[in-house]
Amino acid sequence: MKEILAEIITIGDEILYGQITDTNAQWMSAELDQIGVNVLRSTTIGDNEKQMLTAFREAEARVDLVLMTGGLGPTNDDITMPTLAKYFDCAIVQNLEVHEHVRHFFESQGIPFNESNKKQSLVPENAKILPNELGTAPVTWFERNGKIFVSMPGVPYEMKNILHASVLPKIQEYFNTPFIHHRIIKTVGIGESFLAEKIKDWEENLPSNIALAYLPSVGQVKLRLTAKGDNENELIEAVQAQIDSILPIAQKYIFGYDKISLEEAIGDLLTKRNKSIAFAESCSGGYLQHKITQVRGSSKFFQGGIVPYHNELKINLLGVKKETIEQYGAVSEECVIEMANRVREKFNADIGAASSGVAGPDGGTEEKPVGTIWIAYADGKQTVTKKLQLTQNRMLNIELTEISVLNLVRKSLTL
Amino acid sequence: MKEILAEIITIGDEILYGQITDTNAQWMSAELDQIGVNVLRSTTIGDNEKQMLTAFREAEARVDLVLMTGGLGPTNDDITMPTLAKYFDCAIVQNLEVHEHVRHFFESQGIPFNESNKKQSLVPENAKILPNELGTAPVTWFERNGKIFVSMPGVPYEMKNILHASVLPKIQEYFNTPFIHHRIIKTVGIGESFLAEKIKDWEENLPSNIALAYLPSVGQVKLRLTAKGDNENELIEAVQAQIDSILPIAQKYIFGYDKISLEEAIGDLLTKRNKSIAFAESCSGGYLQHKITQVRGSSKFFQGGIVPYHNELKINLLGVKKETIEQYGAVSEECVIEMANRVREKFNADIGAASSGVAGPDGGTEEKPVGTIWIAYADGKQTVTKKLQLTQNRMLNIELTEISVLNLVRKSLTL
Secondary structure (H helix, E strand, O other): OOOOEEEEEEEOHHHHOOOOOOOHHHHHHHHHHHOOOEEEEEEEEOOOHHHHHHHHHHHHHHOOEEEEEOOOOOOOOOOHHHHHHHHOOOOEEEOHHHHHHHHHHHHOOOOOOOHHHHHHHEEEOOOEEEOOOOOOOOEEEEEEOOEEEEEEOOOHHHHHHHHHHHHHHHHHHHHOOOEEEEEEEEEEOOOHHHHHHHOHHHHHOOOOOEEEEEEEEOOEEEEEEEEEEOOHHHHHHHHHHHHHHHHHHHHHHEEEEOOOOHHHHHHHHHHHHOOOEEEEEOOOOOHHHHHHHOOOOHHHOEEEEEEEOOHHHHHHHHOOOHHHHHHHOOOOHHHHHHHHHHHHHHOOOOEEEEEEEOOOOOOOOOOOOOOEEEEEEEOOOOEEEEEEEOOOOHHHHHHHHHHHHHHHHHHHHHO | OOOOEEEEEEEOHHHHOOOOOOOHHHHHHHHHHHOOOEEEEEEEEOOOHHHHHHHHHHHHHHOOEEEEEOOOOOOOOOOHHHHHHHHOOOOEEEOHHHHHHHHHHHHOOOOOOOHHHHHHHEEEOOOEEEOOOOOOOOEEEEEEOOEEEEEEOOOHHHHHHHHHHHHHHHHHHHHOOOEEEEEEEEEEOOOHHHHHHHOHHHHHOOOOOEEEEEEEEOOEEEEEEEEEEOOHHHHHHHHHHHHHHHHHHHHHHEEEEOOOOHHHHHHHHHHHHOOOEEEEEOOOOOHHHHHHHOOOOHHHOEEEEEEEOOHHHHHHHHOOOHHHHHHHOOOOHHHHHHHHHHHHHHOOOOEEEEEEEOOOOOOOOOOOOOOEEEEEEEOOOOEEEEEEEOOOOHHHHHHHHHHHHHHHHHHHHHO
16 A cells, blocks of 8 residues: 655744744645555745745655645735746646636625735636635646645634645545544553553564554643554554553553543543532642633532632631641642542532642741642541652643642542 | 745654644744744654655755654654664663663652663764653754754653754854744633734734734734844834834733733733632533642742532531522523632632533534523622623633633733
8 A cells, every 4th residue: 555645844934933833734644644655744925935945845856745835915915826837837827717706705795805805817828717605716736747746824713624625635635545543542540651661561462464553641631542554443443442451450550542632531531420519729720620620511510619819818717727837738639639529519419629838939938848749539438648759840730730630539439 | 134944854653643733943943933933834743764764865955954843752663763873873772871860760750660661862973952841762963064954852841842952042053043032921711803903003003024924823913023134232122112002902902911821921910919719610620720729830820710510519518508509500601700709719719700601512402503602700798790601612612701701801900
């Protein structure tokens, strides 16, 4: 089976200057990956003829398919269209169909069709024109010696619509692409190298048509399995068999699969168990509540929470005993146990969870240095606590506390 | 003055497969732009020796400086280090300093130092090693024929720390970059095109050696003034004169300058006025409290807050009148006024602020569609409210609510 290689070229000074993040490249990569096209490289260049011609030449030598976005607007700094005409050595001609589409697009919105908009119907003679339903920039498809160049507008929603409606189907048809199957196993509470050590034997025994990649992020590691081949059902079954066989080793770290986030997984778990939750946050300062309420429909399992940032509020509002804080301090196992139990009662929730610690960069002591954080889970029957010893970085400590509390909830409910 | 050209290379199959968005490239581009280095191209390649060697060769031919991130982890798919050694034709050696740093990094967190972690102290013999305070991946700096290659970890907070602490200063020193003076004027509460219209005359009268850029982000617009030249003091004075002359037109939208965040500016304002604040959040779900507690030292002005996600908690815990919610609903001016006043009293703060609305994507009605959000400010003397009509996007609505509440606090305290 011939591997189809692709390069993505995003064009725009505003990307090179770092003024906007290029999300088109990621989106196109993921879409190509899904249809079994291998993205070999992704390149960003400015609105500059010389750089564009060089990038086109390099890409044509390397890959079968070039997808590009940007530089198609009506202003003078947009030069992708004439540069493509130069590269494919052909004339620029007025395309009547595009001209009518652009005219109709503006007139239907009551906007006059002016000279600079007319420019958008000038396209290279060699190109096939594909429709752009949501905008006015032309979409062009070039073929030369079995290789394909496609130029699309940089406006993300226009590009996405075009890719789905016409470009991807045409690519699949032109290259007769193979079937590809991905699954992602999502873990929490174990570092990449320790997970790798634990699943070493499993990894070594993976069949040759299934590839494994480790994708670490803050507090989490994703394992991606990729299978390529002709028989769709066989591939899906083969990947599932590998997931089944990793479970005895790694199940305690796995919170979900594919697109689900940790917060969504906790939400699903609480919903399934018919449990509600409330949070008392000191050092995490509302971040737990924010991440949980980012989940669509979180009101089904989230009761609410409190950030009693000062000791007097922990005592007077939340109901932590004054003596507990006097004797052990607010950053203590004793304090988070009371916080978790009191927030559970006050917010009328099945489960209470709490954090208290030194997020830093100030406030550390010899006994409780920056990064010392206590967390607790309470459900009326059991109370579980954990001491974290994290980093010097405030935001990282907040993020890791959030993940650790959710993992404590997950483990308390499932293990 | 010689122009310094740079290329950014981000390495990682997970980027090429479209599984994560590469934000490092944008961030590095913006930082290089700040010191007057011109980014010519940004390239993403996979963890693949052949592709890396090709990209290195092409970049070395084109530019003076290559900044790369990624591929430095302890697992077998991470091959940036040996590939750099091959490219620069040198041996890989164990670096004792890095070895001790990695050992200490793990042991101080109570994590055993295993074989795969030892791999991180193997570095190319030709490279200078720069410190990585927040992680274990080595940072390497190569020089050849007046050109520089720098390899950094792909974990964004590690990379950012390294870039600021050592890489950018070393680049400025090595290339003797020209003096560039940037000031950023930060505004909130006005859209880009409206701000542009208001300051049109001012913009047209800017001297030719001062360039203006509009940098819009969610709810905020930054104006960046850039002056390039030889005489540092003259440039600083010329830019300051322009800032002074924009104040009569735009002061009511300006919350600060340069690196300060909106949250830090509100913190400074509260500290200066010797006022404390507490938040009652419904639709913003803890995001206000999270953003405020991201500010170092926020315990000086932040008392705490509550997320009473359900009506019964708004009534029983926070003290909103049952009749208010029955008569007007939780998403109402009457409800947020009581929320702001009650949270102020309960949390013993000088100022209370509140949000209640339909963040979406579900829960909208004809009368109160998704994006309808009420916010309030109360300080015991005055109560100020505002109705927002935002978007269909849940996270965007949460972000815009947070910014709008802080802007309401700012305006109530200063205007």
